[in-house]
Amino acid sequence: MIHAGHTASAVQTAVDLANTLRPIKGEDALETVEQLRDFLVGRPAGTDFCQLTRADLAEVRALRETVRAVLERAAADPTEAAALLNDGLRRSRATPVLRHEDDRWWTEVTSDTDRCAARLAATTLSALASVIATLGPARLGVCAGSTCRATFVDLSRNGSKQYCTRTCAHRASVAAYRSRRGSR
Numbered sequence: 252m253i254h255a256g257h258t259a260s261a262v263q264t265a266v267d268l269a270n271t272l273r274p275i276k277g278e279d280a281l282e283t284v285e286q287l288r289d290f291l292v293g294r295p296a297g298t299d300f301c302q303l304t305r306a307d308l309a310e311v312r313a314l315r316e317t318v319r320a321v322l323e324r325a326a327a328d329p330t331e332a333a334a335l336l337n338d339g340l341r342r343s344r345a346t347p348v349l350r351h352e353d354d355r356w357w358t359e360v361t362s363d364t365d366r367c368a369a370r371l372a373a374t375t376l377s378a379l380a381s382v383i384a385t386l387g388p389a390r391l392g393v394c395a396g397s398t399c400r401a402t403f404v405d406l407s408r409n410g411s412k413q414y415c416t417r418t419c420a421h422r423a424s425v426a427a428y429r430s431r432r433g434s435r
C-alpha cells in the first residue's frame with residue numbers, strides 16, 4: 252500500500268527533479284548550487300545540508316538522469332526501469348527505517364550516508380519503486396503534449412493520465428478541436 256503522505260511527496264520530488272530539465276525548450280533549472288538548494292527546501296529528503304558543493308550538484312544532476320530515464324521508460328520497458336532503480340538504490344546505500352509518529356507506523360527508505368545526492372536517490376528511487384510495485388509501471392509516463400515531454404506519475408484512481416498538467420491537456424484539446432474545424 253502506498254503511504255499517502257510520505258510516498259506521495261517523495262514521488263512528487265522525483266517528478267520535480269526530472270522536470271528541472273525541459274528537453275524541448277532546452278531549459279535547465281538545476282545549473283547552480285543555489286538552484287539545488289532552492290530545489291531541496293521543504294523536500295522529504297531533508298534540508299539540513301548546510302554545505303552544498305559543486306560535487307553535490309554534479310551528483311544530483313547524475314541522479315536526475317536516472318530518475319528521468321526511469322520515468323520515461325518504465326511503461327515500455329519495466330525490466331530496464333527496475334534495473335536502473337535497483338542499481339541506483341544499491342549505490343545510494345538505501346536503507347529502510349521504521350518510523351513512528353502520532354500512533355502511526357510506517358517505513359521510510361533513507362541512505363546511511365550523509366551525501367545529499369545519495370539521500371535524494373534513496374527517497375526518490377524507492378518512491379518510484381513502490382509506485383511500480385503497487386500500481387504498476389504504466390503509472391510512470393511522459394506528457395503527451397507535443398511540445399512538452401515533462402514526466403509524471405499517475406497516482407489517480409483510474410490511472411488514465413496522459414498529460415503532465417491540466418494546462419497541457421487543455422492545450423491539446425484546443426489543438427485537436429482546431430484541427431477538426433480546419434479539416435472541414
Ligand SMILES: [Zn+2]
Pocket residue numbers: 394395396399400401414415416419
Ligand atoms: Zn505537459
